[in-house]
Amino acid sequence: MSHLEILAPVFGIFTSFILLYYLSSLNRSNIFLALFFLCCNLVVMVYFGLHYSKMEFWEGICFVHFLPLSFLLGPTLFYYVKHTVSENKSFSWTDALHLIPAIFVGFATLPFTLLPLEVKTQMAHQIVNFTEDYSLNFNWVTFEQLLYGRSIHVILYACLSVGYFFWNKQMLLKKYGSIPSNHPIIQRWFFTLITLQVIIASTSLGHMITLYFKPVYFLGISSLSIFSEEHFFRICGGGFFIQNFFLFLFPNILYGNISYSLDLDSASTFQKIKSSFAKQVKALENTSEFELQLVQYLTDAPFIKKDFTLSQMSFDLKIPERNLSAYFNNDLNKTFGEWKNDQRIEYVVKLIEEGHAKVYTIEALSAEAGFQSRSKFIDAFKSRQGVTPSAFIKSKKPSTN
Known part of the structure; x- marks a missing residue:
């Protein structure tokens, strides 16, 4: 990952704020999409600071402090899927339960985060650049367990999001006898996000396994080669970059019209994109x-x-x-x-x-x-x-x- 590649997550963070500030008023599900993209791109920034910045200060800052962020990827993805397709748009107390893992990780890592910065920086630099020993003990769990856990957590939420999507589809069919006209494009968009997250999380999990277990061979190729650090960061960084790019291939998603599409089957691509642009939002003042x-x-x-x-x-x-x-x-x-x-x-x-x-x-x-x-x-x-x-x-x- 070169220094120029850091522009991808910076651009993604900028896109997140566009969704959050300008487009969330048209469709409130964009709030969760913006938070999901913000978490994803901040994770990439953390990877860069930890492994490629070559600055001990950023290694100390990025080593543990952002771990709870990794446990928000799954919930924000699920919130987005649920809020988009569900008829009930309210955020309930049961939805808040999905934040418990991130809160738990925040409390678990307190012994490290409260250490003096110079101590954290020295420990992080030693582990990242020399020992690669992530068995650092926190409250109740080790660093190694959290690194495994964050990948498994994302995969579980990807499965939950898919399950909820199809369950809600059946509920709509049962209640109304049909589904929204643009249901296929919503499904393609959701599955694009979910597939990318599963690929990234699986690669991360594979990389962690290769650090602590004997290599496995697939068609003569060692798992050490498949899940090498270079491949791991390329796939993760590339996956998040592609995710930012794909957003612009779904203009109805980016510009606010996600719940139901206009009847533009016979219109040109330009007309579809033009009709999807959100104009100035106004309140009912008069x-x-x-x-x-x-x-x-x-x-x-x-x-x-x-x-x-x-x-x-x-x-x-x-x-x-x-x-x-x-x-x-x-x-x-x-x-x-x-x-x-x-x-x-x-x-x-x-x-x-x-x-x-x-x-x-x-x-x-x-x-x-x-x-x-x-x-x-x-x-x-x-x-x-x-x-x-x-x-x-x-x-x-x-x-x-």
């Missing part, structure tokens, strides 16, 4: 101005799309989800789901009054308005109009007398 904007927005009936959500509406209007939600709950005294069904039923009523019921069946009207099933449509219609769709259609037919 309700009357927003309502005028809302009337114009509703002229195209975006609510009849089956995957129309608060996230999509937020992206289209460039207004944070929390502000839209507050408008529905406080100004209209209803949830977004109730408001959406109101719009859909009004849309169907208009179709019926214009005579379209002659060519539409109840099932067709339901699908046209964006409902997932005939029964949900009938329930929503009856609760708002007081009669079933069939009875309403019948009442609109001209009298034969």
